[in-house]
Amino acid sequence: MGTEAIMEEDLQRNTNHLLHRLGLTANYRGYFYVSYGIMLCAKEQERLLLVTKRLYPEVAKRYGTNWKAVERSIRTASGVIWRGNRLLLEEIAGRRLDGIPRAAQLLAILAAEVRGKDPQPERPAE
Numbered sequence: 001m002g003t004e005a006i007m008e009e010d011l012q013r014n015t016n017h018l019l020h021r022l023g024l025t026a027n028y029r030g031y032f033y034v035s036y037g038i039m040l041c042a043k044e045q046e047r048l049l050l051v052t053k054r055l056y057p058e059v060a061k062r063y064g065t066n067w068k069a070v071e072r073s074i075r076t077a078s079g080v081i082w083r084g085n086r087l088l089l090e091e092i093a094g095r096r097l098d099g100i101p102r103a104a105q106l107l108a109i110l111a112a113e114v115r116g117k118d119p120q121p122e123r124p125a126e
Contacts, residue, residue: 011039014114018092023084030077033059033070034107041111048111051104074103081106 015038024031036059041047047055056067063070081089082100090097093109101109 008039011042011114015039015042015110018110018113021085022081022088022092024077024081028073028077028080030073030075030080032063033073034077034110036062037070037074037107038111038114041107042115045111045115048104048108051107055104055107071103074106078103078106 012035015035018038019025019031019035024034026032037055040055040058047058052067052071056070059070060067078101082097086097089101089109092113093101
């Protein structure tokens with residue numbers, strides 16, 4: 001097994017562990033969409049800039065559905081996480097969240113966590 005495959009396996013393991021800590025389990029369709037979306041965004045953060053054109057269609061293709069179903073399932077997963085483990089999600093985000101994160105926000109927060117980086121870009125000092 002090559003280094004890249006090992007890194008991919010570690011990323012998948014970390015992603016699944018994070019989702020389970022947040023209370024999202026495989027009995028939700030969104031679990032798989034969120035998991036794969038996190039993996040894609042962790043590898044290429046720019047996907048978060050055009051989620052409806054680049055990210056959701058790629059997830060949809062893998063799972064044989066359409067991008068709208070992917071986005072809706074990720075929204076549902078976000079609600080499950082919000083209701084079940086809001087404090088941990090806010091801790092991971094590094095800030096208080098005003099409401100249930102939108103699908104792209106959730107993916108950004110979680111992808112940053114599995115990458116081990118701050119989900120919020122640093123702002124220059126004023």
